[in-house]
Structures are given as structure tokens and as C-alpha cells.
Amino acid sequence: MLNVKELEAFRAFIECGSVTLAADRLGRTQPQVGRLLTSLEESLGFALFSRSGKRLRATPEGWRFYKEVDRVMGELQSLSRSAEQIRSGSSDHVRILTAPHVTKALVAPALSSVAREIPNLTAEVASRVRLDIETWITQEQFDIGVGILPLDSPAVESEPFLRTSVVVVMAATHPLTRLKVIQPKHLYDTALVATHSRSLLRQSLDRMFREEKRKPDIRFEATNGLIACELAAQGLGVALADPFVALSSGASGLAMKRLSVKIPLDYGFLYPVGKSRSFAVRRLAEAVVRTARDRLPEIGVPASDFEFI
Secondary structure (H helix, E strand, O other): OOOHHHHHHHHHHHHHOOHHHHHHHHOOOHHHHHHHHHHHHHHHOOOOEEEEOOEEEEOHHHHHHHHHHHHHHHHHHHHHHHHHHHHHOOOOEEEEEEOHHHHHHHHHHHHHHHHHHOOOOEEEEEEOOHHHHHHHHHHOOOOEEEEEEOOOOOOEEEEEEEEEEOEEEEEOOOHHHHOOEEOHHHHOOOOEEEEOOOOHHHHHHHHHHHHOOOOOOEEEEEOOHHHHHHHHHOOOOEEEEOHHHHHHHOOOOEEEEEEOOOOEEEEEEEEEOOOOOOHHHHHHHHHHHHHHHHHHHHHOOOHHHOEEO
């Protein structure tokens, strides 16, 4: 059985970068932290650190182990907060899982609204990229998730609340901004910014060009939609984007245009199967939908392109 104090010392060392700073964070002496780290390493049976004189550096195995430690310790902290909520008789604590752009565009404004309604509200917001969704919904405790559907998992119930469509983004100075609607043919000889090959947007882009028997001129590739929007705003190319991602990017000089080909994106709530939904969770879901409605004018495409379910 691993020792929680040893794990705390290890996480503090990795995050602080030295035994001295880890000791300061934990309110312990340097020798105490050193002994905890040594004991943990001996218990595990593999090297967490490489040693150069008195200096410790995490090994590759140490970094891999840290990722698991950080997740588990976060869960323990969440359990402690849940226990305190139960002990105090309060149900005003919400654990939320979202994608980064959803946090900025929808969850943060909605949470602010609910906090004014429920003065004692507390919340944890964890941001996870969509490609890791199947991992985080099975490994992390949460009360409500907000993200792009579909999601096929026996661990969650999904409830769609909004259907929107992919938009085309580019610098405000780009020649295509003169058009109200972008057709696939307008992108044939245009420099493109694309997201990585596993993303929904990239798969949609590739499919669209494949159906037209054309090859996209991808000049730049981004790991996510936010970066793609930022690159497009700099005039590096045209990109397909989730309208809420484009809104969240905050990129200066970014123009959004409708795409003639409808590529649907469904936003939905995720709930753990068999878990009751507290008043705070229900109010947050309502606030997210309300926030989505309120932000539609900022996107600049017709309201008919959005369908609330």
C-alpha cells in the first residue's frame, strides 16, 4: 500500500522543482521530505530520480508516475471536499468536466450566473481535450460534463442541448471575407490551416475535399481548434472551426463565415449513470443553455444555423 504522505512529497517535489521548495509547501523539513521520497522510491521498486551530487531530477519513469499521482491526489482532494459537503449537509458543490473552449465560451459565464443565485456554491472545473474524453469520464469524479457529442460510454448519460454547424474562419483582410457563404470550391486553391488528423474538424475537411476529388492545400497544422483560429487570424490560411471555439479564441481580426456544406456539431451534457442531479447541477445546465443563446449574436452567423434541442 502506497503512503499518501510520500505521494504528497513526490508531487510537491515535481511541481516545485526542489526538495527545499517542496518542504516549504508541505510545512516539513528538507530531511523529512528527502526520507519520504527515498521511501517511496524503495516501495515502488524503480528509479523516480537521477542523482547528480545532491541534486535530484525526475527520470522518465518518474514523470510517468507523476501523471498518475497527480490524478489520484486530485481525486483524494475532491473526495475530501465531497465529504465536507456531506458533513455540512450542503449539496452546493459541483464538479465539472469540459473542453478548454467550452469553459471560456459557456461554462465560466454560466457558473458566474449560478454563483449569484446560489451564494454558497463551490465548484471544481477540470478542462480536458476531447480526444481524452473516454479516459477522463471513467477515471475522474464529476457531476456534469459539457462537450461535443457523440459519446458512446456505459458510464455516462448524454443529453444533447444544441446543434450547430462548422464555420469557416480567416483573417478579416482575407479576400474570401467578401463572400457571405463559403463553398468548397472557394477553398480549392486556398492555403488552409488544419487541426490534427484525429480531430473531428480535420476528418470533416478531408471528407469534404475527398468528395470533391480534390486535395486540400494544408500549409499549417495545429493541435487544436483554438490554435488553428489564432493562426488563421494571422493570415496564415483559412480554417474550419467550431463557432464556439472561434468565439473562445479571442483572436484579433478573426472573421467567421458560413459554410455551404452543413457539418453538424452537437453539444451535450454528460452525467454519471445512476447519480442523482443536485439543484446546483440542474441550475448550471440551464445556465449553460441560456449562455449559449445569449452568445449567438457574437458569432455572426444566422440563428437558423443553431438548433436548441
